[in-house]
Amino acid sequence: xxxxxxxxxxxxxxxxxxxxxxxxxxxxxxxxxxxxxxxxxxxxxxxxxxxxxxxxxxxxxxxxxxxxxxxxxxxxxxxxxxxxxxxxxxxxxxxxxxxxxxxxxxxxxxxxxxxxxxxxxxxxxxxxxxxxxxxxxxxxxxxxxxxxxxxxxxxxxxxxxxxxxxxxxxxxxxxxxxxxxxxxxxx
Numbered sequence: 185x186x187x188x189x190x191x192x193x194x195x196x197x198x199x200x201x202x203x204x205x206x207x208x209x210x211x212x213x214x215x216x217x218x219x220x221x222x223x224x225x226x227x228x229x230x231x232x233x234x235x236x237x238x239x240x241x242x243x244x245x246x247x248x249x250x251x252x253x254x255x256x257x258x259x260x261x262x263x264x265x266x267x268x269x270x271x272x273x274x275x276x277x278x279x280x281x282x283x284x285x286x287x288x289x290x291x292x293x294x295x296x297x298x299x300x301x302x303x304x305x306x307x308x309x310x311x312x313x314x315x316x317x318x319x320x321x322x323x324x325x326x327x328x329x330x331x332x333x334x335x336x337x338x339x340x341x342x343x344x345x346x347x348x349x350x351x352x353x354x355x356x357x358x359x360x361x362x363x364x365x366x367x368x369x370x371x
Contacts, residue, residue, distance in 0.1 A: 188287045189246065192304045199256035199301060201271065202242035206257055209266035211235040213289050222326045222351035223287060227353035230320060254308075258301045260287065267292045270305045272313075280316040282309055286329075296333065298332055310369045323357040324349060330360055337369075338362035 192199040204212075214220055214230035227234050242255045251274075260270035268288035274281075284305070288298050309315045320338065322329035334340075344359040 190256075190308070192308055193257065193261075194300050194304045196261055197297065197304070198259050198261055199282040199304060200259060201246050201300065202239055202255050202266070202269070205244075205264075206240060206266040207235050207239060210238065213266075213268075213287070215288055217352055218290050220289055221350055221355075222323055223350055224256065224348055225354075226351055228350075232277065234277050254305075256301070256305060258297065260297075268301065270298075272305065272309055278311055280314065282313070282315045282318055284309075284318050284320045287350075288350045293328065298328075299335060302336060306364070306369065308362065310366055314366075316366050320362050321347075322362070324360055325357065332360040333360075334370070337365075338364045 191201075198269055207254045208265055211230060211232055211234075214223075214226055214235065215228075217228075218225050220230065245251070245253050245255065253274060254272040255267050256272075258270060259265060260267065264339060269286060269356055271283075272287045273283040273285070284302070286298055286302055306318060317337075319341075320329075320333060321344065324330075324343065338361060341361040341363055344361055346356050347359045348356070348357045349355065
C-alpha cells in the first residue's frame with residue numbers, strides 16, 4: 185500500500201482525502217434516504233457527531249502505516265465540495281484482494297461521475313497498489329450500482345442471499361457479488 189497522501193485527477197473530478205470541512209456535505213447526503221437505503225454501517229438518522237466520527241476515522245486511517253484503506257472524497261474540479269466517496273478496503277492482504285465501495289450525492293446521479301471516479305480508483309488499485317483482485321457488492325435492487333459494475337467490466341460472481349440490512353430502512357437485501365482480477369483489467 186502507498187502510505188502518503190493520494191490525489192487522483194480525472195477530466196472532471198479530483199479525488200482527495202476526506203477532511204474536516206466535508207462535515208456538512210457528508211451529514212446532508214447521509215440523511216438522504218435514497219442514498220442511505222443502499223449503504224451499510226450508516227446510522228439513521230445520521231447525526232453531525234456521526235459525520236465527525238467518520239471524518240476522524242478517515243483522517244486517522246490515512247496516516248496509518250501501512251495503510252489498510254483509502255477513502256477518496258469525490259469533488260468536481262474547481263469546486264472543493266464533497267459529492268461522494270470511493271472506498272478501497274483491504275480485506276485480504278496476503279492475496280492482494282481489495283473491496284471497492286462508493287456513494288454519490290443524489291444531485292450528481294446519472295452524470296457518469298461514479299463511473300469516472302471508480303475507473304480512476306481501479307487504475308490506482310491495479311497499477312499503483314498492484315492488487316490482484318477488486319471486489320464489490322451491490323444490493324440486487326440498486327440498479328445504478330449494478331449497472332456500473334457491469335459497465336466497468338466486473339464479473340458477476342453470484343448472489344448472497346439476505347446478506348444486508350441498512351440501518352435506514354431495516355429492509356433485508358440480497359447482494360450481487362462482482363469482482364475483477366488484475367489480468368482482466370483493461371481487456
